[in-house]
Amino acid sequence: MGASGFHSVAVRQALVTIGLMLTGLSAFAFATIATVRDTVQADLLHMVDTDIAGLVDVAEQGGIDELVRRIGDRADISAGWNARPYYLLLAPGGRRLAGNLPAVPPFDPAQSAQGEWNVGGDAIHVRATLLRGQYALFVGRSEAPLQEITRALTLRLLAVAALLMAAALGVALVMARRFRARIAALNDAFARFEAGDLLARPPEAAGHDEFDVLGGHVARHLERNAEFVVAQRRISDGIAHELRTPLVHLDTRLLHLIEQAGGDPAVTAELECARADIRQIVSLFEVLLDIALTETVEERQSERVDLSELVGDLADLYAASAEEAGLAFTARIAPGIELFGEPMQISRMIANLLDNALKFAPAGCSVRMSLAPGPELVVEDNGPGIREAEREHIFQRFARAADGGSPPGHGLGLSLVRVIAARHGLSIRVEDARPGARFVISRKETA
């Protein structure tokens, strides 16, 4: 199963990159706007001070009347400007002589005070000054251009930011997809290998980046694993073959002896016992090899198995035997439950559980089997049950019931059940059925 959405490292990485970019861009925008504002504002102040210096000169040279005329001109001529000028000339005593300021700004001319003020919705910067020691002159400039520039700058920066973001997001998504695809190829190789495809390898590396190097490692790792699996199979096949051949010979010789005994019942019985021993040995190492091979990755022949039908058939097969053994057998099987796996192995797993129940539940008890969606398979009886201390032990190899009075068996049945279950992504546990033993096979709980 692949990581998706926010769980993907690639997507998270892309988001972090974009976040960092946004932060950087904002800082840059703030710095730019502040700088531009400061420059434009300094310029405005400079204009106001130049204006005042000019008007002071006019007053010195042309007198107050000339000043009144010039102020009138300037207020008119400059009306179309962006940085609209404002003037106010007051005679001693406060009488208005000239200017377009509707009110007297609250700045002290004696101290050449300056500051921000508001005229009919227009923010202006004003400086006051005293002429000839008694006339108060106020000169101001609208700050509208400053605001205009700030606005235009902000808009442009936002547009650039949006463009950059879109580009970054696009690149990030493409990168993330490529990144994920390459990781997915590696994960896929592992998953297929685990599912039994010994030839599963990541795609051949095209370049030399970190992924290609990792891919190379994965390929070599899987290669070696496959070699181990094949070697292990060869060894266990060899063991099976080499062990079986002398046992087959032994069996053949015993059969000859039985024929030569000419029907002597005592001799025949003894020799048949010897043959039964051989079969016992064979079945023992068969199961042992089975467990060993099942525990490793192996070529699997998985298919979609109708678990409901399979369990139903086994219930059908065992019902009569249970009845024969004096047990009440019931099966409750939900229809249409499927499992991906090997039908023979699954049958064996369930048959082992049923064998176990039939073996340990005394006559008069009941044995119940149920299959529910999940899948969850339960085989339980109301017999003597299993002591708590023994519950884990019974799944270990060569485990036998502790009371010594257990029926014959090689003690590998439940161990094989556990191995087969694990191979199908299932787990088995045993519970107290109060009274009795309840074996539950269910989907492995994943953290």
Place this chain on the structure above:
Amino acid sequence: MRTLLIEDDALTARAISETLVREGIECVWDAEAEAGLRHAATADFDVIIMDRMLPGMDGIAAIEQLRGSGIRKPVLMLSALGRAQHRVEGLDVGADDYLAKPFEPTELVARVRALHRRGAALANQPVIVHGDIEMHLKARTAYRAGQHLKLSPKEFDVLKLLMENAGQVVTRQMLLLRVWKLNFDPQTNVIDVNLVRLRRKLDEGFGQPWLETVRGKGYRLRPAHAN
């Protein structure tokens, strides 16, 4: 019946061929796969018995070659692996049955005879008749002396296998594998108990019983002429 035995182990091969000959089945033995394949191509055999692990050529490869050259005769694979997987035992590549060593001589004979019967195209008939038993395979119904037998699906399959091999022993292993698709021996007497039930339905209330237990071997329907 003529069989070809391809087995590298001389002692095993002798035992097998003695068993078959005793049952009136002719047996030709080859110790090597190549020789066996040549033999199979030139002479007519009813059943080919092949060991799973042969020197020089794997039993699987040998079967692939055999099928590749157009020989469709039934093949019984003798496996010393007992891995109980179709692929491993050759069923995927065209073997018709397999038997894990060591096996009972009777098991071998029963399998060979069953393969021979199947090879003789008996299975494709819509109705199988044995004595007064009649099975309609399409409708999945069975009658004895005209009376309908109420069989469960599995009982029907068991009876069908017995009918296809009427007069011959059908072993427990064969029943488990063919009817219940189980390739291992349950530790419980499930087969015997189920056969007892079938016998009740098939034979109770009728004069002559058909189904008989062959001790230590399995089950069979009596030959028709015996009734």
